[in-house]
Amino acid sequence: MYLPPHFEEADMNAIAATIEAAPLACLVAQTDSGLIANHLPLLRAANGDLLGHVALANDMHRLVAEGQEVLAVFRRDDAYVSPNFYPTKQDHHRHVPTWNYEVVHVYGDISFQHDERSKRAAVGLLTRDHERRLNGKDAWRMADAPADYMEQMLAGIVAFRIAATRTFAKSKLSQKREAGDYRGAIEGLKASGHAEMAERMEARRPAI
Secondary structure (H helix, E strand, O other), X not given: OOOOHHHEOOOHHXXXXXXXXXXXXXXXXXXXXXXXXXXXXXXXXXXXXEEEEEEOOOXXXXXXOOXXXXXXEEEEEEEEXXXXXXXXXXXXXXXXXXXXXXXXXXXXXXXXXXXXXXXXXXXXXXXXXXXHHHHHXXXXXXXXXXXXXXXXXXXXXXXXEEEEEEEEEEEEXXXXXXXXXXXXXXXXXXXXXXXXXXXXXXHHHXXX
């Protein structure tokens, strides 16, 4: 990933927030058959490792070697930024379009887990996290499903853990713009349906 210093995200809280907000990662690996990519929801553990599971029918766990390095890409919302957003465009027209986005790349060594305990843990932790966020006190639990059905579902997956070795994050949020144009980018993004990104840019504004 091209990572100019002014767009490099070093704040671990911001990195964790991006992973939490965009948990459906693109998991990329090199195999004897070439590159493969799978889109899988992942959960970041307290130590930075990534937890997930894949369908037993998915050849990923057969094609990717145990302990092999993989890359998980988490991408938060992104937005087109028009030169019309910048007030100084009227002064000199020296602007071109660009794209704002936030992304985290996590490299790590993957290990697959076929035992039921690990599979239950992977499913349980992922669903607990997302169910609590979506349904609060009415969150679905694995225990809500019949035991024999749950065993059948678990038999159809493989759990995995990615021991994170390197993390790179990029927040391209108009940081290079002068104050007036930065404000214009915020307002333009709000008007074009990207209020959440505009709010995060607003929160960064004092640092400019």
